[in-house]
Amino acid sequence: MTVDPIDVVIVDSGGANLASLQFALERLSARSLVSADGEVIRRAPRVLLPGVGSAQDAMARLRATGLDGVLRELRQPLLGICLGMQLLYRRSEEGDTPCLGILPATVRRLEPAKGRPVPHMGWNRVHARRDVALLDGLEDGEHLYFVHSFAAPVTPDSVAVTDYGMDLTAVVQRDNFSGTQFHPERSGKAGARVLYNFLRLPACS
Amino acid sequence: MRDGRVVKGVRFRGHTVVGEIMDLAARERDEGAGELVVYDITASPEGRSVDREWVRRVAAVLDIPFCVAGGIASVADAEAVLAAGAEKVSVNSPALADPALIARLAARFGSQCVVVGIDSETTAHGYRVHALTGDPDRARDSGRETLAWAQEVQDRGAGEIVLNCMASDGVRRGYDLAQLAAVRAVCHVPLVASGGAGEIAHFEAVFRDAGVDAALAASVFHSGLIRISELKTALARAGVEVRP
Numbered sequence: 001m002t003v004d005p006i007d008v009v010i011v012d013s014g015g016a017n018l019a020s021l022q023f024a025l026e027r028l029s030a031r032s033l034v035s036a037d038g039e040v041i042r043r044a045p046r047v048l049l050p051g052v053g054s055a056q057d058a059m060a061r062l063r064a065t066g067l068d069g070v071l072r073e074l075r076q077p078l079l080g081i082c083l084g085m086q087l088l089y090r091r092s093e094e095g096d097t098p099c100l101g102i103l104p105a106t107v108r109r110l111e112p113a114k115g116r117p118v119p120h121m122g123w124n125r126v127h128a129r130r131d132v133a134l135l136d137g138l139e140d141g142e143h144l145y146f147v148h149s150f151a152a153p154v155t156p157d158s159v160a161v162t163d164y165g166m167d168l169t170a171v172v173q174r175d176n177f178s179g180t181q182f183h184p185e186r187s188g189k190a191g192a193r194v195l196y197n198f199l200r201l202p203a204c205s
Numbered sequence: 206m207r208d209g210r211v212v213k214g215v216r217f218r219g220h221t222v223v224g225e226i227m228d229l230a231a232r233e234r235d236e237g238a239g240e241l242v243v244y245d246i247t248a249s250p251e252g253r254s255v256d257r258e259w260v261r262r263v264a265a266v267l268d269i270p271f272c273v274a275g276g277i278a279s280v281a282d283a284e285a286v287l288a289a290g291a292e293k294v295s296v297n298s299p300a301l302a303d304p305a306l307i308a309r310l311a312a313r314f315g316s317q318c319v320v321v322g323i324d325s326e327t328t329a330h331g332y333r334v335h336a337l338t339g340d341p342d343r344a345r346d347s348g349r350e351t352l353a354w355a356q357e358v359q360d361r362g363a364g365e366i367v368l369n370c371m372a373s374d375g376v377r378r379g380y381d382l383a384q385l386a387a388v389r390a391v392c393h394v395p396l397v398a399s400g401g402a403g404e405i406a407h408f409e410a411v412f413r414d415a416g417v418d419a420a421l422a423a424s425v426f427h428s429g430l431i432r433i434s435e436l437k438t439a440l441a442r443a444g445v446e447v448r449p
Contacts (some may be wrong), residue, residue: 017318119395
């Protein structure tokens with residue numbers, strides 16, 4: 001019996017909103033599988049960690065299924081998207097939630113200011129600080145689509161930043177773990193390029 | 206949308222078919238639209254929720270944010286629309302009938318997912334919120350004042366407000382700058398202007414004078430009167446930050 005090889009497993013963290021990501025992967029002819037099964041995720045060539053809802057709900061679901069431990073120990077490329085990226089950090093101010101702790105920083109609440117409503121919703125420029133494969137083919141200052149009320153501060157792991165009153169982490173990467181604060185699946189051609197780059201990362205085991 | 210086709214009216218009346226949803230969705234995507242919003246306008250008046258099948262078909266071809274509105278009256282309705290591929294749901298009449306719906310949606314999906322549409326009419330008694338506007342025979346004053354409702358929906362967890370100024374809708378004489386600026390003053394979430402766009406200068410004015418975060422338009426884009434690509438070039442020249 002042969003099994004169709006897949007390119008990426010999407011972690012089903014209980015958010016309703018996996019369809020747009022699946023559609024984006026289909027447009028790239030990528031074979032994806034949605035799963036909450038620790039074994040399936042461990043064996044995946046690459047792992048996408050999306051997130052909708054709040055940090056406390058998402059972490060509660062990951063802990064209840066033991067996936068928090070599975071994710072921490074992964075060696076293959078992982079990309080967290082939006083809340084999925086924030087979960088990689090040590091802690092989030094959203095519900096004062098301990099997160100996966102893969103990255104050493106605390107995700108902070110955005111404060112609204114004149115001309116800067118919160119949630120931050122819209123197309124914002126992204127500037128690379130390091131040359132990484134995930135950002136191949138993107139121009140400096142490319143617009144990508146953000147929707148968030150919390151954000152990660154800029155740390156040495158921030159490979160790209162965006163300015164919303166202050167510099168925030170737009171793309172983070174440490175070892176095999178990476179994340180985007182923006183939604184690549186809804187960021188036009190530039191976003192599709194980020195997903196394409198992720199799918200091209202070697203699936204080391 | 207009405208009965209599966211894209212329609213546009215003038216001041217919420219006399220809707221005529223302007224095209225097929227898949228054609229228009231793909232065209233506005235390719236033209237550089239920053240987000241697509243689709244209203245199933247007869248869903249609430251007919252007491253039903255938006256049809257998920259077309260949500261799914263549209264979502265599959267869009268690589269930009271996608272917001273869907275139409276009779277979304279429960280967490281389950283919203284879940285189905287989001288599962289079909291929308292990013293955001295917009296509620297209008299259901300929120301007026303059951304304001305606590307906004308908080309339930311925000312708790313489940315996060316505020317960023319919850320848009321409140323406000324259809325606001327200019328009357329002798331000030332700006333008033335109208336409900337069931339998709340059907341001219343059933344549309345009515347909700348009994349609410351627009352500025353108070355804008356504040357209330359934010360308190361309840363709305364992550365974005367689309368203000369549709371009914372007196373300006375479809376007549377292409379420009380956005381209602383005074384009303385939008387008044388709502389802007391009480392709005393700390395993203396504010397989207399809707400109703401009245403007729404020429405490029407109207408877009409420049411609404412960003413400059415009303416301080417909105419985004420401008421929504423329908424007929425001028427669908428008819429080809431304004432091309433989004435040209436509009437964005439003009440806005441950038443006027444100093445408005447836009448995605449090229």
